[in-house]
Amino acid sequence: MEITQSAKRELKQSVLHTCLEKCKSAFWFIFWFSSGINLLILFLPLYTSQVLDRVISSGSKETLLMLTIITLVAFACSAMLETCRYLAMTKIGDWMDQNIVPDLILRSIRLTSIQSATSSGEAIRDLTAIKNFITGHSVFSLFDTPWSLIYLVVIFMIHPSTGFIAIAGVIILVSVAILNEIATKRILLETHEETIRNIHAIDIATRNAEVVEAMGMAEYIVSDWCKLNDQNRAMQTKAQNRSNIITGITKFLRSTLQISVIGTGAYLAITAYKSAGSIIAASILMGRVLAPFDVAINTWKFFNQAMMSYKRLQRLILTSPKREQAMALPEPQGKxxxxxxxxxxxxxxxxxxxxxxxxxxxxxxxxxxxxxxxxxxxxxxxxxxxxxxxxxxxxxxxxxxxxxxxxxxxxxxxxxxxxxxxxxxxxxxxxxxxxxxxxxxxxxxxxxxxxxxxxxxxxxxxxxxxxxxxxxxxxxxxxxxxxxxxxxxxxxxxxxxxxxxxxxxxxxxxxxxxxxxxxxxxxxxxxxxxxxxxxxxxxxxxxxxxxxxxxxxxxxxxxxxxxxxxxxxxxxxxxxxx
Structure with missing residues (x-):
């Protein structure tokens, strides 16, 4: 759908765009919560390396106790920040429902008054898809991604070899995510539109149930619908199979990269370059580096669904009748x-x-x-x-x-x-x-x-x-x-x-x-x-x-x-x- 300049101005003035813009300020707080969580996560590899390199070699129980207490406090703070992050996202979702849903229902009603094929339920489902992406777990990976670069720097500090392995892993996972997008986007778009049409067909048949039942049309309607649904389901299965294959390849590659880091670290330890603690620390950090990009493969799918829903809501905003309501007027006579x-x-x-x-x-x-x-x-x-x-x-x-x-x-x-x-x-x-x-x-x-x-x-x-x-x-x-x-x-x-x-x-x-x-x-x-x-x-x-x-x-x-x-x-x- 080509959007003109006047349409862009109208979209910017809509309740949907205004509310999403206001969400940006709330996301800054979520970003700082995520930063605190990711910073505290560094205590785990630090604790592991110190226990293996210092406590075991020295046999100091006091050092082990202090390291454990400090790490548990860090984990407790991380859990508190995680809880605050979830509560904030829930609050954002509730706020979006309260402010956007009434406007969408009004627009749907107005559009339905001139175009009966429109449904308010579709608008609510589209908003739910956007809200679930914005306030769901998938979006947290976006906030975690910048910290992957910090973890990558730490891995390089342990040894350049493990750092290059981590970079290779990031490149591979991003490439797989792009491949998944190319392989499934067009099919998923077509199947979603076809699903909406099939739902409309069933709604029409249900509204005309008396005529359908009285004149023996039910079997023909069901047969015709099943043919269309079979075609749509075949396309969905095709997209799902492609996604599942890519997901399986991703898991294998991720495990391979994890083993590569451990194996490289072990080799460096054998050759007296690094300690055992640094090997485990690098392995833990490697998981944190790859996690956001690994999740991105699934996140990208939800992102596409949210974008398709957003475009449909934009179309609703642009096509719904524009009713500039004047002020209330005195009681009329009826002329x-x-x-x-x-x-x-x-x-x-x-x-x-x-x-x-x-x-x-x-x-x-x-x-x-x-x-x-x-x-x-x-x-x-x-x-x-x-x-x-x-x-x-x-x-x-x-x-x-x-x-x-x-x-x-x-x-x-x-x-x-x-x-x-x-x-x-x-x-x-x-x-x-x-x-x-x-x-x-x-x-x-x-x-x-x-x-x-x-x-x-x-x-x-x-x-x-x-x-x-x-x-x-x-x-x-x-x-x-x-x-x-x-x-x-x-x-x-x-x-x-x-x-x-x-x-x-x-x-x-x-x-x-x-x-x-x-x-x-x-x-x-x-x-x-x-x-x-x-x-x-x-x-x-x-x-x-x-x-x-x-x-x-x-x-x-x-x-x-x-x-x-x-x-x-x-x-x-x-x-x-x-």
Whole structure:
């Protein structure tokens, strides 16, 4: 993904980039903790060499006791620093979750509103991959790497021969890490993307479980998915096998280097160049020199995963709709205005709304009808500010609905979309829109307005009944009426209903009509989008849409009389609407 200068500026201003930048200062403390740990590690080879060279030769118990006490104190300090390092990393991870996750979820929700294939779960998984790398054990090897050079100097001080062996080991392990990267990066990238696509395929099949089961599609879906998954698994196995082979070679090389140091040290001891203590010390230091580069082979894999996740989050930040929210505004009256509005759906080149201009006065009850794909539902999403026009503006009482502060705007808007989604929480929380300051009287009033108060009382726990996967399951009509109650909750001034009677029986439609009449009495502006002409009996005006434009607009009886006239285009529109 090519990033322009304006995109770079946007990324730098994002919460993700800001938080990662702030983490840098915390990492300096981690670096100093790591420095202290690595400095104290030198006590082990020092203790070993002194015991072998001085204590054994002199037989001094006092010297052995003092060396042991000093080394144990050093180890205790090292353990304390290690604990502090882990606690600090845990704190950084918690801080990242608290500050970054809300922003990512908001961006995912906004992007999902225009591109349904997006999932907030993916963003959370990507952030988790980044957080696990930053706060995990692998990153400690990066802090330990500078100290490998100090250990290398000490090895050279013991003898140049062991120093050159250590340098050769570092070069070999770095080369192996690069080889591992070249051998597995492309395959891992492809398999990760394919895994995401496979997960999406299963999610779609699960959401359509009734259709799949009813029409016997399950076996075909599973068979097709298994074929794709087999191909993906074969690629994963290929990458894993390459990585395992390289890991095995690395272990052999590391053991060989360790033996080389000991063997060289022994030869030097035999030829009277060095003592036995220096041999053991060099061997210990050799392990410390190679450890960060050895770990780097696995660390590099996690680093690549973190980088891929970071790029996907960057893409989310750049593609999510930019909503510059204005200040909170006073309570509106309900005047809706479209001013030469054009709209093209995400990923499409064909506009669904073409230069729409219309005015709906406060308190009007308006029905919008038209054939499928004529732009009716698009109008609903534009009115409630879910979608932004590519040109023109939609206003409520003169203010742009898209830039209106969402929380403030939502207090005055009731919206019932075609697809009803309820949350896995209590009935009362669903009606109250999950607001913590909800009012019990307003919740009951909304339920009564929607005609479901008695139905809710009949549930196992009444208004406290949990809905969803772990609670009670409602019928399609009950869900629609509960969604209507949610739309009616509070002091709403604009009520937008998109196919509100799609799942309702005659009693449900009667409740819906009563709710619309009650909204009319409160002087609430009501916009009803429907295919069913009988529901238009409750509206005052009708807007007939055709191909993204207003075909006709006027009083209900006037428009409906044209639709029932058995002539040319009017008859065509009558048939399409019905």
């Amino acid at each position: 809706v205005e479209f001013n030469r509005v054009f709209f093209t759906p995400y990923g499409s080149n064909k506009p669904t709304i073409k230069g729409l201009s219309l005015l709906i006065e406060p308190g009007d009850v308006v029905g919008i009808i038209g054939a499928s794909a004529s732009g009716k539902s698009t109008i609903a999403k534009l009115i409630v500010g879910v979608w932004k026009p590519i040109s023109g503006v939609v206003r409520l009482d003169g203010a742009d609905v898209y830039t209106w502060n969402r929380e403030n705007f939502g207090k005055y808007i009731g919206y019932l979309p075609q697809d009803i989604e309820l949350f896995n929480i209590s009935v009362k929380a669903n009606i109250a829109r999950m607001r913590p300051d909800s009012n019990a009287e307003e919740i009951i009033a909304a339920a009564k307005a929607a005609g479901i108060h008695e139905m809710i009382l009949s549930l196992p726990n009444g208004y406290d009944t949990i809905i969803g996967n772990f609670g009670i399951t409602l019928s399609g009509g009950q869900k629609q009426l509960l969604g209507l109650a949610r739309a009616l909750y509070g002091n709403i001034k604009l009520l937008v209903l998109d196919e509100p009677n799609a799942n309702l029986d005659s009693n449900g439609e009667a409740c819906l009509i009563n709710a619309i009449n009650a909204a009319r009495q409160r002087n609430t502006t009501v916009i009803v989008i429907t295919h069913k002409l009988p529901l238009l009996s409750v509206v005052d005006k009708v807007i007939l849409m055709s191909d993204g434009m207003v075909y006709a607009i006027g009083p209900r009886d006037e428009i409906l009389s044209k639709l029932v006239t058995p002539s040319n285009t009017h008859a065509k529109h009558r048939d399409e609407v019905a």
